[in-house]
Amino acid sequence: MTTGLGETQAADHPGGGHPGAGPTQAEALRLYESMALIRRVEERLRDDSAAGKLPGAVHLYIGEEAVAAGVCAHLSARDYATSTHRGHGHFLAKGGDVRAMMAEIWAKREGICQGMGGSMHVADLAQGILGANGIVGAGLAIATGAAFGAKLDGDGKVSVCFFGDGASNQGSFMETLNVAALWRLPLIFVCENNGFSEFTPSAQVTAGRIADRARAFSVPVAEVDGNDVAAVWQAAGEAVGRARDGGGPSFIEARTYRIQGHFEAESFVLGNGRYRESDEIDAWRQKDPVAAFRARLVESGAASAKDLDQIEADVLDRVTDAVAYAEAGQPADPELAETLMFAPEPAPESEA
């Protein structure tokens, strides 16, 4: 069934990589579900953070859901992804378990990292999620290393690095573009340009166009509306397909906006300081990626409002269940850190 979301329609295009083909109806519904799940999780974390229920800071992805959903739709658990401090969306879209993530953020033993990592560091190696990362730009080199491994394996795996416009000012961005282009690594750079480096508007700290930095290394570039999940999906499909086929790295700049602050409760640190105007936030609320995609699905006839309401209701149930699971979880083991620094070693084979 046609969704009217792409230039042309292909009946079947597993793994992406078919330029011009929009998502099928089933894929479109999965994209919607993925975005809706992220939105509801983040809204619940926003509320629970405000209520003082969470032990640490959370950096929320509200408004940017289309990027994670559109890119990760082309990935399987065999593929790798690195993420940022704003990483819940990537974790969920890449196949991470919502209960395990929620328990992690609640600092519980049942958390995906047993309560040792927290919100900024959710990782699920079994799903190829190499981790959210608290160091801006750190995921670039890790994703490059994983892409090197994928290339050596030679079996079509790819690696995706999600990073922000802030990270594009780290030297590692130039270094990894260079290595990835030189070695033709199956790596997709996904720059989520949300307009802010923490509390500083990007224009104050970023010269030129970020995409031009990738062009300087002859890396193929797509600049897309990061609030348009179909556009992200399209660009990511081409990039992932190129990487799987041995065509080397690609760069996607997704222009989007962070509706929430850099982190929740940021007003406590900002005092009377202000780094953006409410008019700007309101203008971007009008470009809400979840609402926009819902409208397009209904208008194109790809889904009925009732279908989408059902998805929303199911997603909300999953979030409610995940929070209940997290709340009921066991406190983290305070002695676990002592045992987790080193992996157990194999028995020595000979001694000097």
Added chain:
Amino acid sequence: MARTRLIQAVHDAVVEEMARDPKVIVYGEDVELSIVGDLRGVHEQFGHDRIRNTPISETTLTGMAVGLAAAGYHVVVQMMFANFFYTGMDAIANQMSKLRLMTGGQVELPITVLATIGGGSANAAQHSDTPYPMLMNLGGLNVAVPATAADAKGLVKTAIRSKNPCFVLEPNGRGGEFGEVPDGEHLVPFGKAAVRREGDAATVVAIGRMLKPALAAAAALEAEGVSVEVLDPRTLVPFDYGAVLASVGKTGHLVVVDEARECCSAASQIAAVVAEQGFSLLKGPIRRVTTPNVAIPYAPNAEAHVIPGEARIAAAVRQALGQSQKVPV
């Protein structure tokens, strides 16, 4: 036994492990020609998919090791000079030493980092540091400091087989020195010190490059009638405190020789633990012989003045013993 240069021993270890395990991947700056000399010929033997030159991008070299290890490979990164760790430090300090804990134990990071430590070659301050204290402080890194060819081979092989990040720090300027290396498979376990010279009057713990001047000092002291036991810890993480405490139990005196700067040196750590756990064994204060808290100067005479040498080590032993016994002059 075969008489082997230290860098050849490192080479042999890497080649044996690459042949044993196809997942062992080596990279770094200039590794194909091997300017350091420890990987010469490896590129010709194994090819571009197993060992390759990288750009001069230390931030990425260390970070890439984390991703490649997470993807199932055992990574050997040749960093040349340990001073270059500073450039690549985020991935060392914030990623490879922490991610096992931060992921709740999901990830194994089998990474071996090779580099030379120490001065003595008029390389000046930016190529002469001994920065293992910062590695020891991170908690999640093994640190090996081979002083002999046999240990260089055995410790590199153990590192490559480890499931954890391991730094094997080769003694600068000693790569051409010969030592006897056992034939066949030779592994040296981490956390097991070696007694290099037996004695009963004082214990000298000498780390890495400091073993040679410590043994020279011990020989000089022997001529004075002072019998010095010299211990080579071989690894700093894990550290064989048991061996040091056992030796101090015999001698009652401890001198720790460390080329790192005095402040927060490995010597400081060893002295602190022995003071805590072995106070009753001690007949006098522990002495540390370290580089003062200065950058290493270029001029050879100025460099030799700050880096611990035979004379300073011998003087420290006499000083330690002077607390409780008469030292022959």
